[in-house]
Amino acid sequence: MASSTSSPHTTNSKQKIRIALSIDFDAISGWLGTSQHPDNNMADHSSGYFSGYVGVPRLLKVFSRLGISNKVTWCIPGHSIETFPAQAKAIAESGAEIALHGYAHEGSTQMTAKQERDVLVKTMGLVKELTGKQPRGYRAPLYQIQERTVKLLQEFDFLWDSSLAHLDSSPYFLPKDVEKLETIEFSPDKEAKDWMKPSKDFMRLEKSGLVEIPCNWYMEDMTPMQFFPNVPNSQGFVDVRLIERMWMDRFAVACLLWPRSAPSYTTWRFPLSG
DSSP states (O other), X not given: OOOXXXXXXXXXXXXXXXXXXXXXXXXXXXXXXXXXXXXXXXXXXXXXXXXXXXXXXXXXXXXXXXXOGGGOEEEEOHHHHHHSXXXXXXXXXXXXXXXXXXXXXXXXXXXOHHHHHHHHHHHHHHHHHHHSSOXXXXXXXXXXXXXXXXXXXXXXXXXXXOOOOSSSSOOEEEESSOOOXXXXXXXXXXXXXXXXXXXXXXXXXXXXXXEEOOOOXXXXXXXXXXXXXXXXXXXXXXXXXXXXXXXXXXXXXXXXXXXXXXXXXXXXXXXXXX
């Protein structure tokens, strides 16, 4: 994932924290996949069109003015690439990295194993056609990733994923063999001793070459700022200053703790997702 330091133009020896900035260009696909609902209507879908018609051009201008266009990662669903080809081309021409983000923003649990593979292959082809390069990064729509998804990414030689939250700011390698964490089946026919067993230490499993760039709900602005009429706990009316304050507070904590927890800035990232 592309990233920039907190002071990209300085050359002193002060420690720096790299900011991993990514944008999810969900557009209409967000309403078709993980946020689909029988009551979704034209008004809902129009906000997806806004993302393509207005949001993308504005962000590209902002990134260009800041001189960070080629330091941003865009996670783009295949549906957005094909529905907004001019915008997708502009993103690619800005020098940004483009990562996969499903086709119609479908979550892994919504699909069969074959469907998930077909979506991955299709979207890999779309990004390669757009950029001329094989995509190497992935973010699961709404972070809905399964163990089989990780195995697919390993099979197709992806370099990184950004869908999990075992840590907050330190990238880590995912295990080579990811086992499904079984849930407890509570039943009067079972003994309590049947489920009182520890889980495996995830960080001690044999590592693969797939890097996880951690992410979490507190480091993105979509969930507090996007109103979904059919989601019970949807927000959409949160003041942007609250989000800014939350990010600044978390960054301050990272600055406070980082010197003791990371030997160099290459092992520490501050992830932000839009």
